[in-house]
Amino acid sequence: MSRAFVKEPDGNAAFDELPERLISPNPNLVTESGLAGIEAEVERLSRAYAEAQASGDRAALNVAARDLRYWTARRASAELVPAPAETGEIRFGARVTLERPDGRRQEYRIVGEDEADPAKGTLSYVSPLARALLGKSVGDTVRVGPGEMEILEIA
Known part of the structure; x- marks a missing residue:
């Protein structure tokens, strides 16, 4: 097809009008x-x-x-948000150790949106799992997918 019928910019012109990054x-x-x-x-x-x-x-x-x-x-x-002083219940900034039904343990820290990286153990406070965890205590369970996870530790 001839380039005359394509409206895509060439070379550096493709970067002239970059869309803004969305802010949450x-x-x-x-x-x-x-x-x-x-x-x-x-x-x-x-x-x-x-x-x-x-x-x-x-x-x-x-x-x-x-x-x-x-x-x-x-x-x-x-x-x-300063780190939580008490560890009685899950709050922003807390580290949480969870146990899956198959016995696997996972640890997450609840953080802000820009610093979240689940593969590195950090969850955005607005993620579904973090929302389910906030306000819970050791021994409580949260429903995740088809199973439930038990909260083992809060730090």
Whole structure:
């Protein structure tokens, strides 16, 4: 097909109008490490923006500018939540050890949306599992998929 009939931009023009990164409508709750991560990302992107500007790399400049706008907004809206002082019930920032019906144990920490990575043991506080866990205590069970998980420890 001739390129005359395709409206997709070529080369660097594809980066001229990047869509903005969506910002969650939920409160931007963060742990201390989450806030530090946001600060580090703003610094990294500020350097990337300056480097792209100096080199005249329009594509890199647009990507860095878009991501810098996102992380700057996340830093501005961050609400630091201190680690829970009590471990009697699950709250934001708590580490929770769960036991699956097959005996496997899993540990998760409930954190902010931007710092969540279930593969690394962190869950966003708005995730279905975290919502089911919040307010529960040791010995309680939560329904997850076809089975239930027991809460073994809260730290």
